[in-house]
Amino acid sequence: MSKTDKRDEVVRAALELIAELGFHGAPMAMIAERAGVGAGTIYRYFENKDVLIAELFREVEEKIYADLLEGYSTKNPIRERFLHLGTALLRYYIANPLEFRYLEQFYNSPFGVAHRRSKLLGSKEGCYFFRELFEEAVSQQVMKDLPLVLLFDLAFGPLFAAARDHILGFVTLDDLLIARIIEACWDGVKR
Amino acid sequence: MSKTDKRDEVVRAALELIAELGFHGAPMAMIAERAGVGAGTIYRYFENKDVLIAELFREVEEKIYADLLEGYSTKNPIRERFLHLGTALLRYYIANPLEFRYLEQFYNSPFGVAHRRSKLLGSKEGCYFFRELFEEAVSQQVMKDLPLVLLFDLAFGPLFAAARDHILGFVTLDDLLIARIIEACWDGVKR
DNA sequence: CAAAATAGAATGAACGTTCATTCCGTTTTA
């Protein structure tokens, strides 16, 4: 097994176990076992558990952004762009439930709060295209004139909730329902 | 200090600490100290930590339902009832940030998932008035014809997200913004 | 003064992390 293989195995195992059991339900020993690796080996690749958690988040976020931007063009009308991003995001979560559950764990932890804070208050690129789209929409009076944060809440709050309900089996989302949910999110933010 | 006083102190301390630090960040010894009580004393009132957590949830939920139903009448028009419940709920969260943060901790844990499952699949009264309102709204074609779960997501997803952002200091919600958020939630679910 | 309640020390399980040791592919030596 090559060097990066082991690292990847650790990341995969951590994603699976933390998504299922939470940060505190997934001890390093368990992650090591699932990865087919000695407990100490993890520390060759990650300084400690916090670093592993943060790095895993970074990788997931990156994957998602790449997926969202496929076929996305700032030349399209605002509503169309919104529907594209929303649909792609919801579809991604449904197709990758482990990653969704991991993100939920992350956001609902001190890591996640700190991450959002640094994202709002300062630099951090990443989801620049969301900000870009929403700011343009507000300035063109296509979206409600509300603080950006609240527009995000209106747009993504339902999306997250619906993804969770699908993944937990409380509802089954097909293409039609997905489209209708994203339309409804649009109804919430549009002027 | 009377018997029930101690119990109440334990509940209060647990609410504060778990809201701030999470279930795992609030050890029983810390809760005992904050309550001004011996560690062992907690076990006179609660069989174990899980029971304390569940009981605390029950009490918070009960308080909220009581608050929401104040001035609520099923005789009012559907939209008005929706705005009443939504506004009252968001106001409650803002006025009681510790309880809100506690609920977040609870919902994002195995407890919360199990709780929702048993609520959807079976008996459990409690928020019957939400279900009642939404079912009536759908049957009268005032709300979108979507599964009840998704309507809840559309209505409360943004509400939760906005409450969180306010409490974390990412935005400051005044009466006007609260009204506009609830209106926007209505835009999301209305036909 | 008997019984219930309380406090906090004691307990044992579980955790993240460390580290002395082993393993193994590569390089050096003769």
Place this chain on the structure above:
DNA sequence: TAAAACGGAATGAACGTTCATTCTATTTTG
């Protein structure tokens, strides 16, 4: 080229800490 030496990757037992829970001596109550 065969054998020896080397170095870094990998290991997992062991450590110190933290936690929920239990135990027990003491205090409070009626």
